Every structure is written in C-alpha cells, then in structure tokens.
Amino acid sequence: MAEAIRATAxxxxxxxxxxxxxxxxxxxxxxxxxxxxxxxxLIGPAGIGPGDTARVVLNHVAxxxxxxxxxxxxxxxxxxxxxxxxxxxxxxxLAFSGAxxxxxxxxxxxxxxxxxxxxxAGLAGAIAIVLDAxxxxxxxxxxxLVSFGGAMTAxxxxxxxxxxxxxxxxxxxxxxxxxxxxxSVAAISYILIVDHQxxxxxxxxxxxxFNGSGWRDLSYVLPYAVPAGIVVFLHGxxxxxxxxxxxxxxxxxxxxxxxxxxxxLAASLAAAAAVSVVGIIGFVGLVSPHFVRLLLGPDYRRxxxxxxxxxxxxxxxxxxxxxxxxxxxxxxxxxxxxFVGAPFFLFLLRRQRRVxx
Amino acid sequence: xxxxxLIPPLLSLLLLVAACSDDDDPxxxxxSAAALEATATTEAAPLSEAKSFTGSDGETVIxxxxxxxxVSLASHATEIFCAIGAGEQLVAVDQFANCPAGSDEKPAVDxxxxxxxAIVTYDPDLxxxxxxxxxxxxxxxNAGITxxxxxxxxxxxxxxxxxxxxxxxxxxxxxxxxxxxxxxxxRDAIVATLDGIDAGPRIFHxxxxxxxxxxxxxxxxxxxxxxxxxxxxxxxxxxxxQLSSEAxxxxxxxxxxxxxxxxxxxxxxxxxxSAISAVANDRxxxxxxxxxxxxxxxxxxxxxxxxxxxxPER
Amino acid sequence: MLEIRGLRVxxxxxxxxxxxxxxxxxxxxxxxxxxxxxxxxxxxxxxxxGVALKAGEVLLGGEDVTRLSAREIARQVxxxxxxxxxxxGFLAREIVVMGRTPYLRFLEQEGxxxxxxxxxxxxxxxxxxxxxxxxxxxxxxxxxxxxxARALAQETPLLLLDEPTANLDIGHQVVIAKLLRRLAxxxxxxxxxxxxxxxxxxxxxxxxxxxxxxxxxAEGAAVDVLTRxxxxxxxxxxxxxxxxxxxxxxxxxPLEPD
Numbered sequence: 001m002a003e004a005i006r007a008t009a010x011x012x013x014x015x016x017x018x019x020x021x022x023x024x025x026x027x028x029x030x031x032x033x034x035x036x037x038x039x040x041x042l043i044g045p046a047g048i049g050p051g052d053t054a055r056v057v058l059n060h061v062a063x064x065x066x067x068x069x070x071x072x073x074x075x076x077x078x079x080x081x082x083x084x085x086x087x088x089x090x091x092x093x094l095a096f097s098g099a100x101x102x103x104x105x106x107x108x109x110x111x112x113x114x115x116x117x118x119x120x121a122g123l124a125g126a127i128a129i130v131l132d133a134x135x136x137x138x139x140x141x142x143x144x145l146v147s148f149g150g151a152m153t154a155x156x157x158x159x160x161x162x163x164x165x166x167x168x169x170x171x172x173x174x175x176x177x178x179x180x181x182x183x184s185v186a187a188i189s190y191i192l193i194v195d196h197q198x199x200x201x202x203x204x205x206x207x208x209x210f211n212g213s214g215w216r217d218l219s220y221v222l223p224y225a226v227p228a229g230i231v232v233f234l235h236g237x238x239x240x241x242x243x244x245x246x247x248x249x250x251x252x253x254x255x256x257x258x259x260x261x262x263x264x265l266a267a268s269l270a271a272a273a274a275v276s277v278v279g280i281i282g283f284v285g286l287v288s289p290h291f292v293r294l295l296l297g298p299d300y301r302r303x304x305x306x307x308x309x310x311x312x313x314x315x316x317x318x319x320x321x322x323x324x325x326x327x328x329x330x331x332x333x334x335x336x337x338x339f340v341g342a343p344f345f346l347f348l349l350r351r352q353r354r355v356x357x
Numbered sequence: 358x359x360x361x362x363l364i365p366p367l368l369s370l371l372l373l374v375a376a377c378s379d380d381d382d383p384x385x386x387x388x389s390a391a392a393l394e395a396t397a398t399t400e401a402a403p404l405s406e407a408k409s410f411t412g413s414d415g416e417t418v419i420x421x422x423x424x425x426x427x428v429s430l431a432s433h434a435t436e437i438f439c440a441i442g443a444g445e446q447l448v449a450v451d452q453f454a455n456c457p458a459g460s461d462e463k464p465a466v467d468x469x470x471x472x473x474x475a476i477v478t479y480d481p482d483l484x485x486x487x488x489x490x491x492x493x494x495x496x497x498x499n500a501g502i503t504x505x506x507x508x509x510x511x512x513x514x515x516x517x518x519x520x521x522x523x524x525x526x527x528x529x530x531x532x533x534x535x536x537x538x539x540x541x542x543x544r545d546a547i548v549a550t551l552d553g554i555d556a557g558p559r560i561f562h563x564x565x566x567x568x569x570x571x572x573x574x575x576x577x578x579x580x581x582x583x584x585x586x587x588x589x590x591x592x593x594x595x596x597x598x599q600l601s602s603e604a605x606x607x608x609x610x611x612x613x614x615x616x617x618x619x620x621x622x623x624x625x626x627x628x629x630x631s632a633i634s635a636v637a638n639d640r641x642x643x644x645x646x647x648x649x650x651x652x653x654x655x656x657x658x659x660x661x662x663x664x665x666x667x668x669p670e671r
Numbered sequence: 672m673l674e675i676r677g678l679r680v681x682x683x684x685x686x687x688x689x690x691x692x693x694x695x696x697x698x699x700x701x702x703x704x705x706x707x708x709x710x711x712x713x714x715x716x717x718x719x720x721g722v723a724l725k726a727g728e729v730l731l732g733g734e735d736v737t738r739l740s741a742r743e744i745a746r747q748v749x750x751x752x753x754x755x756x757x758x759x760g761f762l763a764r765e766i767v768v769m770g771r772t773p774y775l776r777f778l779e780q781e782g783x784x785x786x787x788x789x790x791x792x793x794x795x796x797x798x799x800x801x802x803x804x805x806x807x808x809x810x811x812x813x814x815x816x817x818x819x820a821r822a823l824a825q826e827t828p829l830l831l832l833d834e835p836t837a838n839l840d841i842g843h844q845v846v847i848a849k850l851l852r853r854l855a856x857x858x859x860x861x862x863x864x865x866x867x868x869x870x871x872x873x874x875x876x877x878x879x880x881x882x883x884x885x886x887x888x889a890e891g892a893a894v895d896v897l898t899r900x901x902x903x904x905x906x907x908x909x910x911x912x913x914x915x916x917x918x919x920x921x922x923x924x925p926l927e928p929d
Contacts, residue, residue, distance in 0.1 A: 046607035071609065074632030079603045082628065106758070165723070204567035204599070211568060212602045214628025237780055241769050243758035251719060251752070252825065253745025253773030298760035301780075328604030329593045330568070 095311025098285030116154030124150020423528030702876030770824035873920030893920030
C-alpha cells in the first residue's frame with residue numbers, strides 16, 4: 001500500500017488508491033468461502049457420498065439427468081444446499097451489518113443487535129409462539145413476519161427515544177437499545193416461566209438455528225439483505241469520514257444525522273430479516289469486522305467486501321458443526337459461534353497488538 | 358420523548374396477554390368403567406398404625422392417617438390420586454393435570470413457580486412434589502408443612518410402584534392395586550395383538566416442532582419398545598435430543614408420531630420430508646402428549662393410541 | 672464574507688452569547704480573544720450551524736447559514752477544532768484528503784487531484800513527511816498539523832480555528848501564525864481564530880474581538896482592544912500591557928503592573 005501511494009505521488013498509476021483492494025486477501029477470502037460451501041454441501045449426518053452429491057447438484061443446476069437415490073436428492077437439494085446458502089447469506093448479512101454499526105457508533109463492542117433487533121425479534125417471536133398464534137397459514141409460517149415486525153419496532157423505538165432537537169446522539173441510542181434489550185430479556189424470562197410447555201420452542205427460536213430451513217427461508221432474507229447490503233457498501237467512503245467525530249464529519253460537509261439514519265436503517269433491516277428467519281445468532285456480527293480490520297485496516301471500502309466473505313464462511317463452518325458434532329442430534333449454532341469465535345478472536349488480538357479504536 | 362412512557366403499559370399489556378394464554382387440551386377419556394365403579398364404592402380405610410414413606414430426597418414422611426387436604430404439585434400424581442378415587446382428598450392441584458370427569462374442579466396452583474404462601478393458605482396436611490424450584494420443599498418444611506418429594510418414574514414398573522405408594526399415602530391400597538391390575542391387563546392385551554410380529558416399524562416421535570424427540574430409554578420410549586417399534590432417536594447422545602432435519606430424513610421413519618399438536622399437512626411439507634416413507638404413505642399420527650408423555654394412570658390409553666397408529670390394521 | 676448580527680445562543684437557561692455582532696472580510700485575520708467560558712467556542716460553532724440560534728443571524732458569503740446544507744457550508748468555511756479525534760489506523764494523508772469531501776458526489780471516490788491537494792496542504796505546513804505516517808504515531812503538534820492541512824485542503828474562503836496554537840511549541844506557533852497571514856494576504860482567505868495567547872493575537876491579527884460573558888467588550892485594532900481597563904473588565908485581572916517600539920501591537924504580560 002505504501003508503495004502504491006509513493007508511486008502515485010510520483011505521478012505513477014491512474015487508479016485511485018482508495019479503490020484498490022488488497023487483492024491477495026480478498027481472493028483468499030473468496031477461496032475460503034468456496035471451500036466452506038463445498039464442505040457444507042458434502043458434510044452432514046446423512047453420510048451421502050460426494051459422487052451422489054455432485055450428481056444431485058448437477059441434475060438441478062445443469063439440467064443433467066443422473067440416476068440418484070430419492071433420499072439423497074431430497075437431502076442434498078431440499079435440506080443441505082439451502083441450509084448452506086442460508087448460513088452464508090445470514091453470515092454475510094450479520095457481518096456487514098455489524099461493520100456498519102461499528103462504523104456509525106465508532107464503538108468496538110457494537111453489533112447488529114445494539115439497537116434492539118434481537119430484543120424485538122426475540123420477544124415478538126416468543127409471544128407469538130406462546131400465544132399459539134395461528135402462525136401457519138396455508139403452509140406459510142408467519143413467524144418471520146411477526147419477528148421482523150418486532151425487530152423493526154424496537155429499532156424505530158430506540159431511534160425515536162434518542163432523537164431530540166434534530167440530533168440523535170450515539171450515547172442515547174446505545175442506552176435506548178440496551179434498555180430495550182433488558183426489557184425484552186425480562187419479558188422473555190417471564191414468558192418462559194409462565195408457559196413451560198412452550199419453553200423448548202421459544203428457547204430454540206431464541207438460540208438460533210438453521211435446522212429445518214429450506215429455499216423459502218432464503219427468499220425471506222434476500223429481498224432485505226441484498227438491497228441493504230448495496231446501500232451499506234455504497235457508503236464505504238462516508239463510513240470512513242464518519243470515523244472522525246460527528247462534529248468534524250459535519251465540518252467537512254457530511255449531513256451526519258441523515259447519513260447515520262440511512263446506514264443504521266439499512267443495517268437494521270438486513271439484520272432483522274436474518275434474525276426473523278433463523279433466530280438470534282451471536283458473535284458473527286461482532287467478530288467478523290474486527291477480524292477483517294486486523295488484516296486490512298480501518299478503511300471501510302476495503303473492509304466491507306471482505307467482511308461479507310468472512311462472515312459467510314464463519315457461519316457456514318459453525319453450522320456444519322451444529323449438525324455434525326452430536327449427530328444425529330443438533331446443537332444450537334450460537335453455541336458454536338461463541339465457543340469457537342471468542343478464543344480465536346482473543347488469540348488474534350494478542351498476536352497483533354494494534355487496536356483499532 | 359413521549360414514546361418512552363408507552364413502554365410500561367405496552368409491556369404490561371403484552372405480559373398480561375401472555376399470562377392469560379391457556380393450555381386447552383381435550384381431557385382424556387376416563388379410566389375404564391369398572392375401575393371407576395370400584396373406586397366410587399370403596400371408602401378410605403382408616404389406618405391402624407402410622408405409615409412411613411421415604412421420598413427420593415431421602416426424607417421420610419410419617420402419616421398417622423390418610424391426609425385429607427393434599428396439595429399435589431405433580432400432574433401425574435394428581436391423576437393417580439383421582440384415578441384411585443382419592444380426588445376428594447385433594448384441595449389444590451397443579452395447573453396441568455386432567456382429573457377424570459366426575460371429580461370436582463380443584464383450585465389450581467402454579468406448580469412451576471409456586472408461591473409458598475399460596476400453598477400455605479390451603480392448610481394442607483401433605484404436599485406432594487416432584488420438582489423443587491428455589492428451595493420450595495425446604496421453605497414449606499420450614500413453615501411446618503409435611504412435604505413428600507418423589508421424582509417422576511422413569512419406566513412402567515416405576516410407575517406401578519408410584520401408584521402403589523400413592524395408594525398407601527391416600528389409604529386406598531385396594532383401589533391402587535386394582536388400577537395396576539387393570540393397567541397391566543390392558544398393556545398385555547395390546548401387546549398380545551402384536552403376536553407374530555418380529556420387528557415393528559421405524560418411528561419418529563416428535564415432542565416439539567423444533568424436532569425434539571425421546572430415546573428408547575425414556576418413559577415414552579418404553580412404550581415404543583413394548584410395541585416393538587424401532588426408534589430412530591436411539592443413535593443420539595442424550596435421552597431427549599434435538600435431531601437435525603437431515604438426520605430424520607436419512608433415518609427414513611415409516612411412522613411419524615406428532616406429540617406436539619403440529620399440523621400433519623404442514624409437517625409433510627417440510628423441506629426434504631417428502632422423501633420420508635411416513636410422509637409418502639401418509640402415516641403421520643397426532644397424539645395427545647398428556648397420554649403418551651406423562652407417566653400417569655392414562656398411560657395405557659396412550660399405548661393404545663400409539664398401537665393404533667403403528668398397526669392400523671390390527 | 673462572514674457577517675454575524677445580534678447573535679444569541681443559549682444552552683438551556685444559560686445564555687452563552689448575548690447579542691454579538693462580528694464581521695470577517697476576505698483577506699483579513701481576525702483574532703477572537705477572551706476568557707474561558709466567555710463564548711468563543713460557541714461563536715465558532717454557530718458559524719457552521721453547530722448550535723441552535725436563539726436570535727440573530729449568521730451570513731456566509733451573504734447567505735443565511737440556516738438555509739444552507741452541510742455541504743454548502745463546508746465549501747464556504749473550514750474548521751480546525753481544538754482537540755481533534757483522529758481515528759486509529761488511518762494514514763495522515765488519508766485524514767487530510769477527507770477535507771475534499773464537500774467536493775465529492777456520493778458515489779465518487781477521492782481522485783489523483785484530491786490527493787495532490789492533500790499533499791500540497793501538508794507541504795504548505797512543512798509537514799509533507801507526515802503523509803504516510805499512521806495517525807496514532809503522531810505527536811500532539813503533528814496531529815494539529817494534520818487537522819490544519821485537512822482544513823486547508825477544503826479550499827474555503829473562510830477559515831475558523833479554535834485555539835490552533837494551544838498544543839504547539841513556540842516555533843510551531845510562529846509557523847502557524849505566519850501561515851495564517853499568508854493565507855489572508857496571498858489567497859484572500861478570511862481567518863477567524865480563537866486565541867488565548869493575547870500577545871500572539873496582538874502581533875499577527877488585523878483585528879481583535881474581545882469576548883467575555885457572551886458579549887463583545889471591545890473590538891478593533893489590537894492597541895485599542897488590549898488596554899488594562901478592557902482586560903480587567905474581561906478577565907477580572909489587572910495585567911501589564913506594554914507597547915515596545917516597532918511592534919505591530921501591544922504585548923500583554925501575566926504580571927500585575929506596579
């Protein structure tokens with residue numbers, strides 16, 4: 001990078017420096033993701049051989065007509081492949097959402113749940129489950145819709161509480177979000193006590209799981225994750241400028257309050273969509289940006305494209321563990337993301353003592 | 358700023374709605390007519406001497422006479438008390454039990470978050486508990502109340518012992534023996550119809566829509582063993598595991614038993630489940646979990662329901 | 672360039688500015704002096720619409736500031752804050768080039784020309800060597816240079832500085848002061864600098880405005896503003912004011928006169 005700058009300063013290249021990714025890191029991240037996806041498709045409790053797996057995929061994707069056992073076809077195409085893709089999409093979503101939150105709040109502990117996405121989704125979902133609400137309408141589950149509504153309600157409530165006199169100070173936003181989370185935790189605890197029959201269902205929902213997901217779940221997440229992701233990506237340069245304190249960012253002409261609102265809204269929508277479909281998965285949104293920052297530095301234009309690859313890989317791997325470690329049993333995926341992610345992150349911090357905040 | 362003030366009433370409203378949600382299971386059919394008649398005419402025989410009962414906590418309870426003001430915090434125990442005609446001796450029961458029709462509605466006590474005070478107001482001469490949240494048992498004993506604590510039976514023989522014990526407590530030993538005999542007879546009758554079958558179908562017992570199930574070494578698992586079924590959960594590492602969707606499909610159960618009020622049509626529509634034999638052959642049976650999962654007097658009805666499900670032609 | 676009329680700003684009950692008039696014309700260096708808490712920082716904030724105006728108006732290039740967008744304001748005035756926070760991990764050069772933000776459309780990224788201007792800004796402060804250093808490795812004075820360079824890169828007709836010499840050694844103080852004079856004289860930039868060093872203000876500013884308790888105590892040439900009476904009124908202290916031969920303005924010493 002320093003070479004590039006000197007070269008440019010001496011009148012060398014024409015490409016703007018900022019747009020240059022570190023190609024090696026991005027390529028490695030992409031390769032890692034592809035490996036994880038392949039591994040995810042091959043590994044599972046059903047013990048289907050790679051030959052059959054490949055044949056099933058080719059049948060559906062390339063229109064081939066290989067002979068495959070009916071069960072292998074159902075498992076690979078209906079269960080495993082959508083599960084891997086969903087894990088990747090959710091991991092990527094939580095990663096860029098976490099990066100956006102950390103950028104806006106300039107706080108290393110920020111994650112996509114800071115303003116209440118998890119609190120709102122969790123509580124709304126828990127209430128819906130416990131009330132035995134008619135969640136299944138003609139084969140559709142309304143649970144994602146209900147919890148999405150809960151998530152966005154919480155975020156908008158937090159924003160509304162913090163918004164005063166044309167300003168939305170970060171500290172107040174954080175306090176509002178933390179308060180909502182506490183209320184949600186208390187309410188959910190109460191619900192679990194009052195209705196024991198549903199406690200398994202509610203806890204499963206809260207802990208987050210890809211068990212039982214299919215293609216339809218992808219169709220719930222993508223319409224929010226993709227546009228929101230694009231919005232956040234386009235704000236790369238702006239996120240850099242926001243790293244100056246808010247007053248200084250406005251001195252250089254940024255409409256700070258409006259920009260914050262747009263970025264937070266996009267990140268929250270994406271996170272809400274993810275949570276409403278798979279539940280609350282922790283750690284991915286917090287750790288992935290830090291990991292990439294340690295490798296690539298704080299520039300969000302370099303960070304964002306790679307953080308989605310890293311988040312996707314991380315969650316796909318965690319999900320492989322969730323369905324394979326206690327096979328035929330299933331572990332909640334959040335347990336894996338925490339148990340594996342936390343020590344790894346600590347190790348990384350010790351190796352490189354640079355602290356980016 | 359104003360929205361901040363909406364939180365307490367909104368939250369209260371939410372909590373209120375959640376608290377008012379009720380568990381309306383259809384009550385199971387009463388135990389056989391003969392048993393009911395027998396218990397209705399038998400009076401509680403007065404004890405000639407004090408009896409002692411030792412619970413699973415090691416504490417011994419000594420009763421001079423059968424208690425007349427029992428608070429039962431255990432659903433299965435409540436149902437056993439009712440089934441042996443000791444319903445009159447109960448003053449308050451847990452909120453989930455289904456006493457057979459004919460007994461009076463008893464006031465309900467929250468068995469999972471019990472309030473010591475609430476229990477004390479009933480002035481019980483015995484409290485039967487199986488679950489001890491927050492040192493409940495010790496608090497009650499400190500208040501001078503006799504508490505008998507016994508863990509849930511883990512198999513049918515254990516259930517029979519439990520029935521005998523409750524019969525002893527209530528002073529209705531004869532009724533309890535009758536009940537046990539009837540239950541054994543019903544069990545043997547059901548199993549007899551399976552003569553000649555070496556191995557039953559592969560089954561998946563779903564206790565919860567997030568794919569929780571039970572292994573053969575559990576109470577409900579024993580029912581399936583009696584029916585010679587093969588439980589796909591037996592490979593799992595814990596008695597009540599959550600299975601992955603893929604594992605269920607790979608195990609290919611021939612019958613799926615839904616003990617979680619799930620909708621069979623919706624279960625059949627789960628991703629990848631169309632490849633399961635049970636789904637393809639439309640062999641998905643909903644059952645009432647109070648009959649199959651609760652180790653009480655109605656367990657043989659549960660067994661019959663499962664038998665009908667697994668062997669519809671018999 | 673900058674016209675302030677009857678400006679009143681209040682923080683809750685407390686009035687920070689009680690009707691202030693102030694002008695800065697192109698090519699002049701105006702020094703804003705006065706005791707701490709007297710309203711200097713508030714005045715500077717009001718220019719960029721950083722505080723709500725209770726009464727009065729602020730005109731930038733003839734336009735009412737409350738009607739301008741943040742971008743438009745940023746093209747008119749650049750601010751050098753007192754204690755800048757520089758985010759860790761960025762190169763000094765990358766921070767300086769953020770001063771080009773008002774000229775970039777949303778999807779646009781900084782180009783070659785922007786980086787050249789950033790480098791030139793650093794060079795004008797004699798700090799071109801800082802460019803490729805990480806900001807967390809810089810000393811207080813070097814960081815001040817980075818922020819000043821960023822403001823210069825903004826290429827605005829008006830420059831606001833809040834205590835720019837507070838952390839600098841005397842050598843750097845002179846460099847900054849001379850730079851401000853040069854900007855005004857050669858580039859027609861209007862400069863409004865809040866200074867706590869009265870002597871420095873006296874020697875390098877064209878005009879002084881003495882602000883205390885939210886009101887203008889005195890305004891004009893240094894020799895007229897920096898009198899014992901004015902200073903006693905503003906600071907509540909009796910200090911010595913000397914008029915050495917050949918100096919542009921008086922020298923103020925933290926000494927009680929005999």
